[in-house]
Amino acid sequence: MKYETIIGLEIHAQLLTESKMFCACSTKFGAKPNTNICPVCTGQPGVLPVMNQKAIELAIKTALALNCKIEKSSVFARKNYFYPDLPKDFQISQYELPLATLGHLDIVVEGKKKRIGITRVHLEEDAGKLVHKGAARIMGATESLVDYNRTGVPLMEIVSEPDLRSPAEAKAFMETLQHLLQFIGVCDAKMEEGSLRCDANISLRPAGEQKFGTKTEVKNMNSFKAVFKALKAEEKRHEEVLSEGGKINQETRFFDDITEQTIGMRSKEYAHDYRYFPEPDLVPIEPSADWLAKIKNTSGELPEAKRDRFLNEYKLPEADAEVLLATPALTAYFEECLKLYDHPKTIANWLMGDLTAYLKTNNLAIEQINLTPAQLVEMLQMIDKGTISGKLAKTILVEALKSGKTIKDIVAEQGLTQISDEGEIKNIIDEVIEKNPKQVGEFRSGKDAVVMFLVGQVMKLSKGRAKPDAVQKLLRQKLGQ
Numbered sequence: 001m002k003y004e005t006i007i008g009l010e011i012h013a014q015l016l017t018e019s020k021m022f023c024a025c026s027t028k029f030g031a032k033p034n035t036n037i038c039p040v041c042t043g044q045p046g047v048l049p050v051m052n053q054k055a056i057e058l059a060i061k062t063a064l065a066l067n068c069k070i071e072k073s074s075v076f077a078r079k080n081y082f083y084p085d086l087p088k089d090f091q092i093s094q095y096e097l098p099l100a101t102l103g104h105l106d107i108v109v110e111g112k113k114k115r116i117g118i119t120r121v122h123l124e125e126d127a128g129k130l131v132h133k134g135a136a137r138i139m140g141a142t143e144s145l146v147d148y149n150r151t152g153v154p155l156m157e158i159v160s161e162p163d164l165r166s167p168a169e170a171k172a173f174m175e176t177l178q179h180l181l182q183f184i185g186v187c188d189a190k191m192e193e194g195s196l197r198c199d200a201n202i203s204l205r206p207a208g209e210q211k212f213g214t215k216t217e218v219k220n221m222n223s224f225k226a227v228f229k230a231l232k233a234e235e236k237r238h239e240e241v242l243s244e245g246g247k248i249n250q251e252t253r254f255f256d257d258i259t260e261q262t263i264g265m266r267s268k269e270y271a272h273d274y275r276y277f278p279e280p281d282l283v284p285i286e287p288s289a290d291w292l293a294k295i296k297n298t299s300g301e302l303p304e305a306k307r308d309r310f311l312n313e314y315k316l317p318e319a320d321a322e323v324l325l326a327t328p329a330l331t332a333y334f335e336e337c338l339k340l341y342d343h344p345k346t347i348a349n350w351l352m353g354d355l356t357a358y359l360k361t362n363n364l365a366i367e368q369i370n371l372t373p374a375q376l377v378e379m380l381q382m383i384d385k386g387t388i389s390g391k392l393a394k395t396i397l398v399e400a401l402k403s404g405k406t407i408k409d410i411v412a413e414q415g416l417t418q419i420s421d422e423g424e425i426k427n428i429i430d431e432v433i434e435k436n437p438k439q440v441g442e443f444r445s446g447k448d449a450v451v452m453f454l455v456g457q458v459m460k461l462s463k464g465r466a467k468p469d470a471v472q473k474l475l476r477q478k479l480g481q
């Protein structure tokens with residue numbers, strides 16, 4: 001029997017705020033364990049939470065970018081469960097009345113655009129972190145330590161509709177979402193570092209069937225690759241169980257990235273297990289129209305609109321647009337260059353070619369280099385004016401990236417300007433003719449192609465500073481043709 005795969009994702013994104021969701025503790029990553037804590041985030045009796053306005057703004061900004069409807073009133077709730085990483089024994093989250101609903105995100109898989117529904121976007125606080133000694137997980141560990149630094153860090157949960165039909169679509173969704181979150185600056189969205197996390201609900205149903213099959217929830221996917229592999233493995237498992245007439249248990253499963261299999265953890269909790277009720281210490285979030293408009297204005301142009309502009313206004317090929325939009329920093333660099341130099345394709349070529357090659361070799365990101373867009377543009381203008389050759393510019397660029405010196409200084413120090421003095425070129429040509437009598441003879445006897453060899457020799461002697469066109473012209477004159 002043929003089955004159809006149904007996948008929905010629940011994504012947790014850490015919001016880029018300085019302080020936690022309900023207290024003033026720092027959210028800084030990497031601090032000594034249990035140093036960014038206070039009575040509020042460790043759940044001491046009598047404390048009261050205070051909402052972090054910045055976190056709400058970032059979540060609204062995201063919801064708007066995801067085309068969601070921002071609810072007039074949303075309410076925090078207590079989600080009760082007992083686990084050592086949760087000092088209050090409840091997590092403040094949003095349940096019945098989330099911040100935003102009914103959005104969508106477009107993804108592209110195998111060249112085809114597909115619209116994926118967003119069920120909701122809501123705010124909550126993160127739990128602490130358990131470190132297990134003696135084993136990678138709690139199973140087999142001799143002791144477990146808890147670090148409450150992460151407790152209370154603002155999280156945004158984004159829930160997709162079960163619109164995804166394959167592990168590849170799920171991966172594409174995560175990548176598109178990561179890109180969007182980074183672009184609007186709400187989350188650094190690094191799956192490997194845990195600032196972007198994802199759980200997936202997956203089920204299979206016979207092709208043509210309308211009713212959903214029983215779903216399982218897959219956890220512990222710490223990279224885009226893991227999302228794909230875990231869902232592939234789980235899809236296969238469902239298919240095997242179902243085709244043998246078996247039944248899928250609704251449960252949470254853990255992806256083991258060593259065996260690349262999913263392992264059953266516990267039967268899935270149902271909402272009633274959490275005994276949700278409205279958080280009595282917090283008022284509802286009721287954003288005014290003015291505030292929403294202000295937040296919307298801070299978003300700037302979204303990646304999709306930028307892409308359209310790169311293709312239609314700048315007439316860039318799709319592959320170029322894709323590379324230039326890969327990271328917000330690269331896009332900003334490109335657009336900064338463009339303000340000073342109105343040749344999009346030339347800039348794109350340099351960014352995608354020599355600059356990217358240098359970054360890759362040295363394992364750098366564009367935000368780590370000293371070369372400013374203005375410097376790069378200065379170099380491009382020197383090529384246009386004929387002050388330096390395009391070929392030498394490649395060397396100059398690398399030198400500027402390495403040394404942090406300005407383009408002008410490098411050109412001046414190393415005498416890299418093109419030779420415009422004909423006399424100087426003629427001297428070099430004389431030298432080349434003298435040194436290569438065989439090739440000169442061949443050329444004179446009618447082997448025209450040899451001229452390129454002689455041009456090459458002149459270029460070599462001039463250290464690339466002569467203009468090849470001028471050299472060829474002068475050479476032909478000199479050799480009487």
Ligand SMILES: [Zn+2]
Nearest residue numbers: 023025038041
């Ligand atoms: Zn605190």
